[in-house]
Amino acid sequence: MRIDDFSLSWPLLTVDRAALEHNITCVADVFSEAGVEFAPHVKTHMSTGIYRRQAAAGTWGATVATPGQLREVVWWGKVGLRTRVLLANELTDPREARWLRAALDAGEVEEVWVYVDSPEGVALLDAAFAEAVFPERLGVLVEVGVPGGRTGVRSIAQVAALAREVTQAGLRLVGVAGYEGPVAGGTSAGELDAVAAWCHDLRAAGARVAGLVPGEVVLSAGGSAFADVVLRELTKPLSDPAGATVAARVVLRSGAYVAHDHGHYHRADPWRRLGAGPLRPALTVWGQVLSTPEPGLVICGTGRRDVSSDLDLPVPLVVRTVGDDGRLGKARDLPDRWGEVTALNDQHAFVRVTPDAARELRPGDVVGFGVSHPCTTFQLYRTAYLVDGDEIVEPLQLAFH
Incomplete structure (x- = not known):
């Protein structure tokens, strides 16, 4: 079947297979060599066909942005995909928390990490997961935000206080997380320095709560536009306030890299700065x-x-x-x-x-x-077509609702 087959019509969205697979391999190699874990943000595409290729290259799991996306990716387990999921937002709806409790108790999903950035979020999880059968399947990350930015607490002192509430509720704290994107809109030296400063604060927050985390403390950031800075800063040795060495796990959540583009991500391209690129628009x-x-x-x-x-x-x-x-x-x-x-x-x-x-x-x-x-192009379609030239290799169903 070809993209000009009589059963199709314009406009049409195609995904170049060679570019897609190049991008997946390139970024997986970068993260592997850096010794960090990867949970790609699948909100970019919401496609089992694409995530299957990402998972085959080596991932901890998938990142999602909403409870609806979380439900979708948990369903992917029914079609043979490993279902560890990081919800990069706080649960604020008790219905979603109860659904997640039931899915974890039933073994429908292997493990889920969620954010908290408020006492209300902690209380909601506490109520939903009281006497949970498998409490170790739920991990909690305190979200570190940016003044004037989106979600996430605004100071290290607030991180520490909220982390204590998590553990006092009997929930499993795994570390800290956030998104560096709001810090900078470009890649000038000053903007890259601002991203580095944010990463320093994330590391400091992780060091502050390390004593409350059973095992290695997770440091998680995005990395789509600033992967070079995030990798350099988050993989530095970590010490707690007393100077003791802290064992850390770095988990990145880049998403747009999989398709790259001819505009914003072409200009930002951190993979080129890492010597690994360039990525290819797909x-x-x-x-x-x-x-x-x-x-x-x-x-x-x-x-x-x-x-x-x-x-x-x-x-x-x-x-x-x-x-x-x-x-x-x-x-x-x-x-x-x-x-x-x-x-x-x-x-x-x-x-x-x-x-x-x-x-x-x-x-x-x-x-x-x-x-x-690419994220806001994928979402406009229910089907994209993976192609070699004009030949359709695979229809890619995109689960946007």
């Missing part, structure tokens, strides 16, 4: 030229409902003529100055092009667009 969104209504303007059927636009607008990469039989012709690369997307409607892209380009394009031609921020 996603292409294919859409037809619908109209060439005036000189220098091309309208394509690829809008906000079809391609991400939260960080950057999509990038035209190639154009292909469609034959009378509906088959795609040979791809013609588009030079950098050929044109650019200037705006998106729900399902239209406004592409401003040079006069030469305008003469080459006709309604019905198919344009392949690169994306910026």
Whole structure:
């Protein structure tokens, strides 16, 4: 089956198999060589087909963002995938906590770690897991936040106090975690220094609570845009306030790396700074030229409902003529100055092009667009297609609700 098969229509999302597998292998090798564990954030794709490949390359488990995603990934255990899961948020709904208790007690999931960042979150877990049959299957991480940022406590003193509440409730504290993304929006020297400072605070928080953790203390961060800084800082030797050596486990949760992109992550690319890259953009969104209504303007059927636009607008990469039989012709690369997307409607892209380009394009031609921020492109589709060239290797079901 091909992407121009009669049963499919545009717009279409494809995932290049060679790029996907290169990215998975490259990042797995980096983390293995650094001696850290990996729980990739599967909110990027929510695909068993992709996670199966990530798990085969070596993972601790999967990271999710919501209880709904947690339920989905626990279900993945029924199709043969190992189900250790890290919920990178605090549970705040007693229904979800009771469901998790039942799933753990029934052995439907091997192990789950969750965040806490409030006494209310600790109390909810305490109520749900009282006299749990398998208390060791639940791990609790105190979340370290950023002033003015998202969730997570704002000081090391608050981390220590909340960690004590966790252990007093009889819950298993495993360490501390957080997300370095809000600290910096780019990769200037000053921004990378800010990420390093945040990592220093995370390490200090881990050292502060180490005495409450049975075994090694977990230090967990994201690492999609700043993996080089996170690896360098979190793998440094750790000591408690008294100067005693603390045994630590570093668990990273990068997600977007699996597809990379032509925009935000291409610019940030920490893997290149690590000497391991570059990663390869794996996603292409294919859409037809619908109209060439005036000189220098091309309208394509690829809008906000079809391609991400939260960080950057999509990038035209190639154009292909469609034959009378509906088959795609040979791809013609588009030079950098050929044109650019200037705006998106729900399902239209406004592409401003040079006069030469305008003469080459006709309604019905198919344009392949690169994306910026793969997470918000994947979520727009229920099915993506893993491809070698135009040949479909595997339909990838994307479990977004």
